[in-house]
Amino acid sequence: MPSRRLSGLRRRRRARRQRRAARDWAEGLPADVLLAILHRLDHIDVLTAADRVCRSWRRASREEPSLWRWITMRGHEGIARRINRGGLACEAMRRSAGQCEAFCGEYAGNDGFLVYLSEQSPCLRSLRLISCNDVTDMGFTEAVKALPLLEELGLAM
Template sequence: EVRPSADWADLPIDALLSVLQYLETIELMVGGAGRVCRSWRRAIRNEPELWRRIDMRIHKYHNYRIDEGMAKEAVRRGSGRCESFWGEDATDHFLLFLTEQAPSLKSLRLISSKHITNEGLLAALNKFPVLEELELSLCKHVFGKVYEGIGIACPRLKCLKVSYPCFYSIEDIEYNKDEEALGIATMFVLRSLQLFGSELTNAGLATILDNCPHLVYLDVRHCFNIHMDITLRAKCAGIKTMKLPHGSTDDYEFQIENPVRTRARKPRRDYKPYV
């Protein structure tokens, strides 16, 4: 154990928590802060305040392997006070655990979680009644009518982010490209919406705009079935920030695949980039 200076070892708990809150979750879990002294180690293990916001994403500059066990331990340390969880490669089983350990969750951000299903997600969201922010990026088995269920389960939802690895559109007049949009239109208090690479059409977006009057941020980049005509632009008049289908993707955080249009009725979840 490294012997710290008296100033660091004897910090009042409020001051100590202020220092430790600047560290990322993974650093608190396996980094060097817990080896500074007993008081720091005790605070990291026993102070739920440090675990209200948990970020278990896999960062390129970390050499740590983040697994479900580590994520569960972080949530447990919150002692039921966790309000925000951000992670990758989550599962239905983990979401069930999260409902039991973090009933007051307000923000849930899931990245590349191919093992989460429509059924598992809805089962969890029905137990997060105060959820205000939801991200589903590159979650290949979450699609379609599930968004209507999300609107019912989360009546306070203000921010929704959905990202697909590419724009993938089925060119079939009998295929409903706006199924997800119709579900999102039930989220009446939504203020921020990102649909990156969605196949929704003008009709779907118009339905969202008609039913979500509080929207101030809209990102529909790579939604190439949308054509901003006069009618649609008029409906967007109250939106402060808009990112249009052909807008710059310089600030987009994920890899982007080339757009695909097909006449085959091949479900989105089976498309190669999602494997």
């Protein structure tokens, strides 16, 4: 009796391993192909969903700063109430590891974020803020002073 039960357990474990191996199809993809796929996604999608696809997508989306060199966080009105755009913008800046050159954010900024942006992205060249109503004149002035390489600035309300 115990031998039957043990063989059934082994079959279930083997089947589970095979299913897991079949799901992780992206594990064998070269890094440049994987990054090309992730570059085609919206940054909000990468932040909220790419971590859940497989181990290699999670690793690439978290540990590859080149993916976060030009950050655009616009749109997504349908899920705007359910996500913290400011928090996502801070996470994107953290993942850029100081290599972010351009940031465009809609409803994603306040004074605290601008200070964080100026600290985390010293090589920022372009900044576009759209409908960031929580940004004050003083916070904006401090952030712009701390970004010496800033060449392009866009504000839209």
